[in-house]
Amino acid sequence: MFFLKFFTFFSIISIAISGPPKLMSFNGDLHELIENMTYPLTCVLISGSKPIFFDWYRNGEKVMERLNLKIDNQDRISQLSLSNVQTSDSGKYECHAKNQYGQDSIATNILVKGLNPVVLNTWSSFQTQVQGSRLFLNCLPILGDSPFSFNWMKNGREIPENDHVQIRKDNLLSILLIENLISDDSGNYTCSVHNQGGFDSQSSYLSVQVPPSWIKEPKDVNLRMGEEYSVECLADGLPKPKINWITPSGKTIENEILDLSKLIKNEKNGRQTLTFECVADNGIGEALRKSITISYNVPARFDEKYSSLQAKKGDIIVMKCNATGDRPITIRWTKDGIKLDRLSHHYEMTDFSTSQGVISELSIRPVQKSDGAIYKCDAENEHGRDDRTIKLSVVEEPSSPVNVKINEVWSRSASVSWRHPQNGNSPVIRYLIHYWRRQSAPHRLHEVNVSSSQTSYLIKNLNPGLSYELSVIAENEVGRSQPSETVPFFTGEEEPSAPPNDINVEPKGPTTIRITWRAPPKEFWNGLIKGYYVGFRKADDTNTAYTLKSIDSKYTEANQIESEVYEYFLRDLSRGTEYEIVIKAYNMAGSGPQSHVLLARTLDGDLPPAQHLIATETTTNSISLRWHQRDNRNSITSIISYTLQYQKEGEPKWHEIPFSSLATSAPSIEQSSMPIYTHTLVNLESGTNYRIFVTAVNRFGFSDPSNIVNTKTIGERLNFQGKLMNHYYESPYYMQPEFTIPILTAFVIVVIIMVIAYVCVRRAKHRAAASSLILESASKQFTGYNTAPRYADFDKVSGKPLIMTEQGNIFPTAYATMPLDENMQPWTGEMKKDSHIYDHPQ
The missing domain is CATH 2.60.40.10 (Immunoglobulins)
Known part of the structure; x- marks a missing residue:
């Protein structure tokens, strides 16, 4: 590594008052650097008017500051600092200065050079050598700049030189030599090399293979069967030898320890001695073999x-x-x-x-x-x-759980407890709680599984206001016990959770509204319906609370029929007024939700009265009808029309015939006050039953239906017209059968009562007279030779008529053919009984 020294000096130069900038050239056109160096480039202004703006460019692109590049701009100097330079930082660098009068630039080149790191020859990652052979490893750099520094290590530790291990080195090569390898020489060998450009290493694992040798050689044994014993066969080597035992039957067992107690049962086969062979082999050299003899006696x-x-x-x-x-x-x-x-x-x-x-x-x-x-x-x-x-x-099966009781009951849950039963020598694995509703038929059984550790349970999802029964069953692995004693309980009631169904309102007059409804669905009763609240108020008076009427329920504990239709009449209402009507059910817990609001308007006038309908004549295909109203109210004048309805037997459909004008019979006094209307149904089927009724209509609505007439057309074989009753139906009403028959029936009853009273009085007198005659006759002596004949017997034999005495007693005629007269002497024979003369009814 070398260092580049440079010197920067500044000269005092007079700056023109105005003019373009002038820069001082770099020191040289090429600057050679080494990787990881730090190097500054300084751009110095010689002249030029302020302000001056500096910019740096590399290979024509503007340079921005980054991690290893910093720019420091001052008044007359701009410095670009490169740190930790890399070969990628090489290029042409330019400094530009400009002001309002012009610009100037200078440039230089930077070349960054790197060192070549060392690269070693490639080794095999694993080497195998046999014990006693020689190991030769060479560490040879194939790339990189010298000088090199070599280092040898085994299993991470530096290898020292001795008589067994030799290391040879020169400027370009290092060799590791180990003579007469032993098992301890096995390990991971590494050669590492350094130069100024870097570091490299190679590793290889050496495995020194050793043939097997005995550690524990098996020996013959003499023993008794039934003892716990085993024979060891241990050998050493590298790789570790595999130990196999060969049994007398030729079976191979791979294990160092031979457990004879498990083998002799199968290998004895009546023999008193057995031979086993141990083989130790690792594939290096000859395998070790040793046979042993097992002698034994087998106790029971x-x-x-x-x-x-x-x-x-x-x-x-x-x-x-x-x-x-x-x-x-x-x-x-x-x-x-x-x-x-x-x-x-x-x-x-x-x-x-x-x-x-x-x-x-x-x-x-x-x-x-x-x-x-x-x-x-x-x-x-x-x-x-x-x-x-x-x-x-x-x-056996457990006994039934005991002391089953209901601890607490709520509206939708109940707490039940019991005691553990005798388990039948098998642990109870679970309990089963069976419960059902008493009112439902057939009973729907519910079953709950309870852990055997529990003796109480909270039954949920019950229905309010119902009667239940339950029993508890214990179960073990054998089976189930008999159910415990049945325990009844009642859930608490809750308010009904649904309003009544099928509510219908209809005006029945100027002051009356008829209301009909059915009970809510039974699953929403939540108890026994005690009654209903019917609330009403005028529709235009919404600020007023509903007036409530309480109607008792028809249901009892044993009679709960949700399909029953209820009916209630709101009376004393205002004429021609619209009312809001609501209904809600209630039980012991309170009232349920009210129904939706229904609107009904009372009529402005009365409805027509119900009509009275009569079938007057039938033929094979027609029925003649006649009707009139039952009373003579003035409202008849307001009837607009009639509707006749009939139904054929076996058909669900009713046929309607509306009338706006009807024919009446010839005028009469009675008919003028109560007109009679007629109509004939035609095109009917012969020999068929029909049901017929009629309703009247005025401007306020329909009347109640008339009585239903059941009549039958004449069959084909009876092809005649029944006109028997025509005369009566054409006569005044007081001559018609429905008027005369009740009067005649009453008259006949009165006559019968009078006759019965007369007979009773007569019999009372006859009984008194007979009593006096018996007393008088009893005091007289007379002889009788025959038993007095009974009335019943006499009547069967003689067939004679009865006669009446002066005293009024009725006696049958005598057996003799001679007639009775006044000269006959009275009978003086003794009477057998005073209470039965002839046993005839008194």
């Missing part, structure tokens, strides 16, 4: 020492004990320490010989609750003995 033993079984009561359970060892093996079963009898009918024990030993089975059929116990099977041979324990738990 169980691989599985303890187990737990569950059996459901009433099932069949089989418990197994698998004993291994040299045969013969004796098996004994005990229950809670007491030996089981092989001749028992409840227990059945069976032994099976296997290649490994004996399997003994204990069967219990059927399982009883008392069979839950600790069972042991003992196995013994000449080399030893062992036992196995089996815990048998008899499980």
Whole structure:
């Protein structure tokens, strides 16, 4: 590195009062720099009028300040400073000065040179050498300016020279030489080189491979079966040797430690000795091999020492004990320490010989609750003995939860609690809460799963004002318990959450409005509907509160029918006035939302009265009708028209016939005050039933329908006209059947009552006379030879008519053919009874 020295001096020069600027030339046309140097360029003004403006340009482009370039403009000097120069800063630099009279410029060139960094030859990243060979590594710069500085390192540490390691260096090369490699020479080797231009390094990992050698050589063993033992086979080498065991059956096991306790079961096959071979090989040189002999005796033993079984009561359970060892093996079963009898009918024990030993089975059929116990099977041979324990738990469904009760009830939730039941020797895994509405049929069952750790639960999403029932069921792995005792509860009521449905209003006169509605949908009752509020006010008086009328509900606890139609008449209203009407339902909790406002206007006058309709004649295809109003109100004069409606049986449609003028019968006194109208329906079907009614219309609206007449046209086989009643319908009203028949019926009833009264009086007199005759006859002695005939028997045999005595008593005629007369002597025989002379009705 060298430094460029320069000197700047200033001369006092007289500046013309006015004139263009004049600059002092740079010191030389070329300035050579080295990278990372700092270098200033100074532009000095010789003459010129102030103010002077300086600008710098590089390769024709104006220079702006940046990180490594600064411009300092003063009164007569401008300095451009370059710091940490790079080759990219090379170029032609110009300084421009100008004022109002002109301008001047000077230029020079800057060349920035760089050093060539060192570059080493490429190494292989991994090298493999065999133990005892020689390592030769050379570190050769293929690019870069000398001089070079070399450094050798192994695993990050500098390598010292000794008899085993040699390092050779000159100006352009360095060599690392290691004779007779050993395993410790393995590692990461690095050569690093520096010059004035930079730094470079190369690394390579050396692996020195070593053939296997024994660390722990396996040896022969003599042991007893059932012991926990293993054989180690350990070897060293680089790379690490792979250890394989070859079993007597030819199977290869890759492991340093041979667990014989797991192999002898499969490898013994009746032999008392086994040979295993250990092979250690890493691919370097000869593999190491060593065979060992295992000699053993096998005592009786169980691989599985303890187990737990569950059996459901009433099932069949089989418990197994698998004993291994040299045969013969004796098996004994005990229950809670007491030996089981092989001749028992409840227990059945069976032994099976296997290649490994004996399997003994204990069967219990059927399982009883008392069979839950600790069972042991003992196995013994000449080399030893062992036992196995089996815990048998008899499980069943849990019992029903107890003490189920409702703690608190709200309108939409209820808190229920219970106590843990007996679990049937199997933990309860969950509880099931079943609840349903008592009023619904069929019951819709709701089920809630509750954790087995809980004994209480808050049931949500209930409906207000309803009666519910619930039960709790416990469940374990066996099954479900019986439901607990059913617990009823009632949710609290809330106000109805919907207004009434199907509201209809219609004026029924100048002071009356008829209102009909149905209950809200049942799911919005939130309790039992107690009644309804009907509110009304004049439509033009919105500042006045509604006048409310309370109407009791038809519903009871056992009769809740939401389709029932309610009817209410608002009376004593103003004539020809429009009213606003609202309805809302209420229950014990309060009233629900009111309906939308309905408008109804009372009439300016009365509606026509209902008509009285009569079918006067029928034919095969026609029905003649006659009608008149039921009373003689003056409003009849205001009737504008009539509408006749009829319906054929089996058809839903009604047919309408409007009339604006109708024919009446011939004038009469009665008809002049109450006119009668007639009409004949034609083109009907023969032998068919029809329903007919008529309504009257005036300028205020329709009357109520008349009575509905049910009549039938004549069939084809009865082709005649029924004119029987024509005479009556053409006569005055007091001669018509609907007027005369009730009067005649009343007259007949009066006559019947009078006759009954007369008969009752007569019978009372006859009973008194008969009593006196019986008393008089009882005091006389007479002889009788035959039993007096009963009235009923006499009537069947003789068929004689009854006669009446002077006293008025009625007696049947005698058996004799001779007529009775006044000269007959009275009967003097003794009477059997004074209460039954002939047993005839008294």
